[in-house]
Amino acid sequence: MQCPYNQICGGCSYRHLNDDDYHNHKISMLRQVLEKINQQGCKFNSPYFVPDGQRRRASFNFSCSGKKLSLGFNQNSSHKLVNIDSCLLLTPQINNILNPLRTLLWELCSQTYSIKIGKKLIRKNISGGDVFVCQADNGIDIVLEYDAPVDVNARMIIADFLQSDNNVIRISHRRRINDFAEILLQKATPVIQMGKYSVKIPAGTFLQASAAGEQALASVVVQYLQGTKGQIADLFCGVGTFSYYINSAIPDVKITAVDSDEDLLQGFKNSCDANQITNIAIKRQNLFKYPLTADEIANFNAIIFDPPRAGAKEQCRQIARTERKPETIVAVSCNPLTFVYDANILIASGYRLQELTFVDQFTYSEHSELVALFKI
Secondary structure, three states: OOOOOOOOEOOOOOOOOOHHHHHHHHHHHHHHHHOOOOOOOOEEOOOEEOOOOOEOEEEEEEEEEOOEEEEEEEEOOOOOEEEOOOOOOEOHHHHHOHHHHHHHHHHHHHOEEEEEEOOEEEEEEOOEEEEEEEEEOOEEEEEEEOOOOOOHHHHHHHHHHHHHOOOEEEEEEEOOOOOOOEEEEEOOOOEEEEOOEEEEOOOOOOOOOEHHHHHHHHHHHHHHHOOOOEEEEEEOOOOOHHHHHHHHHOOOEEEEEEEOOHHHHHHHHHHHHHOOOOOEEEEEOOOOOOOOOHHHHOOOOEEEEOOOOOOOHHHHHHHHHOOOOOOEEEEEEOOHHHHHHHHHHHHHOOOEEEEEEEEEOOOOOOOOEEEEEEEO
């Protein structure tokens, strides 16, 4: 579909291609990377391509200068902001709130706030920041990020916006990207359906970019784990996405979910308690610095790992050292380059890469995701 920001906005590198050429190009790029795997004969399953209009979360930049407010994405290979009215990748619900959101930001930027410098009070205006928008199943969740306090006037403006837009259910604020997002106003707690569970999501939390992409990845994970009994480790578990789907589809297993993010894990634990899930044990551990040891790994019948782009090198090395190896390893990767490194560690230790499924969740971009099945 033609986009008015094509080759200007930095989000879509390949939108100029027709569907067939685009699909062939992405598959070819992935296969070229996978040629570096030290094994022949892996089954390459039918890929899954997420269409336009499915992206349920987005990070927007905004800037206010003079009488102009811009809201959008950065220009390709630049920090210059491209002001957009809508994006073909996003859900209709997110596109529908962009103009009201622009009005909200203009009103916030028009207000002054006080900061103390020495003994003087200085009045300033918000000049820019970021907005994180997520479409939950029951409405839109917004996190405003700008380096200024939220005073009474700002709260009144935000309250008016929230009351006037039926689609927005929560607004939070933080001053910097790694700060805790303070909930300012909330009409309902945003929830996402994961498997058979309704999961409350924290403000600003990480989710798969689209519900369609999440379901595609999770369905392949569950398929690869069918027949597993006993103990499953869900490493780099995040909010617990795959644990919920596995627990919904595979009976009589016990899951140990591990991640380093305290806030994500607390939300995961709260959700497990609310859903009365008793067979998921949640553990906080930095798997980059302190991967599960070979002795710990020997307790599991299967392992799934879904690391950030840096991959799971240290964890794979511990799996390779394990004397009684788990029969099944399912690797989810958002970076085929680091996946190849991890795969070669597992293959050298006796695993065979049996199947691989490509999920193109970040449509028209350079990024590729995959799910791979290893058997001992």
